[in-house]
Amino acid sequence: MSAHKIAIIGGGSAYVPGILHSLAESGEGFAGGEIALMDIDASRLPMMQAIGERMAAAAPSTLTVTQTTSLDQALDGATFVLTNFRPGGLEGLRLDETIPLRYGVLGQETTGPGGVSFALRSIPQVLDLCRAIERRCPDAWLINYTNPANFVADAIHRQSSVRAVTLCDGGGNGQRYTMPELLGVPRDAVRVRAAGINHHTWILELRIGDSDGYPILADVASALPEPHDRRSRFRSFGAWMLARYGVWPANESYLFPYFEYEQALADYRDGHSLHQLFMNDLPVHWARFAAMADGSESLTLDASKHHTDVGHGDIAVQVMLAIATNTPREFHVNMPNSGAISNLPLGTIVETPAIVDGSGIRPLCMGELPPAAIGLARELVAWQQLSVDAALSGDRDLVVQALLAHPWVNSTATAERLTDDLLAAHAAFLPQFADTGRTHA
Secondary structure (H helix, E strand, O other): OOOOEEEEEOOOOOOHHHHHHHHHOOHHHHOOOEEEEEOOOHHHHHHHHHHHHHHHHHOOOOOEEEEEOOHHHHHOOOOEEEEOOOOOHHHHHHHHHHHHHOOOOOOOOOOHHHHHHHHHHHHHHHHHHHHHHHHHOOOOEEEEOOOOHHHHHHHHHHHOOOEEEEOOOOHHHHHHHHHHHHHOOOHHHEEEEEEEEOOEEEEEEEEEOOEEOHHHHHHHHHOOOOOOOHHHHHHHHHHHHHHHHOOEEOOHHHHHHHHOHHHHHHHHHOOOOHHHHHHHHHHHHHHHHHHHHHOOOOOOOOOOOOOOOOHHHHHHHHHHHHHHOOOOEEEEEEEEOOOOEOOOOOOOEEEEEEEEEOOEEEEOOOEOOOHHHHHHHHHHHHHHHHHHHHHHHOOHHHHHHHHHOOOOOOOHHHHHHHHHHHHHHOHHHOHHHHHHOOOOO
């Protein structure tokens, strides 16, 4: 078997050390292979390359680490391409959060108006990458982490022939880590299967060993103390959902605003936003990464912080290993619905468990979403599809329609103003709208 080349597009990202760690620990699966770090900004590539080389030496691993600002060079000979970039950068995230707030609407990265706005920026760039993969390494697998996951997966499915799977480290994948902690049992004893739309999924199966885990979860949930911070508030919300709806949300923090909207707005105004989290964590990360690169600090990653929680990179690496070594493994993926969720339309991008191996991705049949969840899911499907239509067409009216399809936007005037503000703020990243002359300054 020939050695693999893994191209990481967005190789200067703060997520990269976690990915490098998992690759270095991957054993024989990628022996003798190459990690090609590619970024349009060369400034952090030497640091990331040095960290990767130290991690490979410590493992020990025979992986080599290279760096480049040339996309073609990174893709040539690649067997896996991992997207790890954020179109519009952190300023784009800040705008997606703050512009909706002008109109009393919650702004988030992947849902509500922020999700629409992020999709308009991400989809053209990911499709450009797909076209480059089709030219330079057509047999490669694209492992997509670029958000918003379901929107991007939809666009890839509509427009590209690339073999692709879109991942999220939350939902069912994330619950592999968080649910054992909540239940107080070993991680390898728990199996979680969730289904729905990305960031809006529900746990349909919970097993602890050979037993149904839901009765145990119900006992734990009923004994939870009064919430004292945001994390415990989300868990209390999960307990409330279980008591009233009979199902636990796999994305507690993303589903919370649909049921506690005013509280979610208040939390944002108190500074609890993804952009603020990044602004708090990133200065710490960059200083530590520089020290890790020059050898003055150990290679330890801080699991308590967002970017260096190793689970994020490890999911992508384990998916690639399952394909590369033809070893069947189960992960949650975002793929077109081929019957995995029987009460959502075929072709809709859904997030479900799937078996991954050398033959590809085979989503599991999860049956129906519960009656309590299906109405919201269908609404979100329409919102997602209209957003992708807008991103592909550059049609301003479709942006308005997409915003109004989301339950947080309940005024035509607000949708019109949000559309103009978001298109103007992100005009540099929206060539499809500039070409049609539909952006409003």
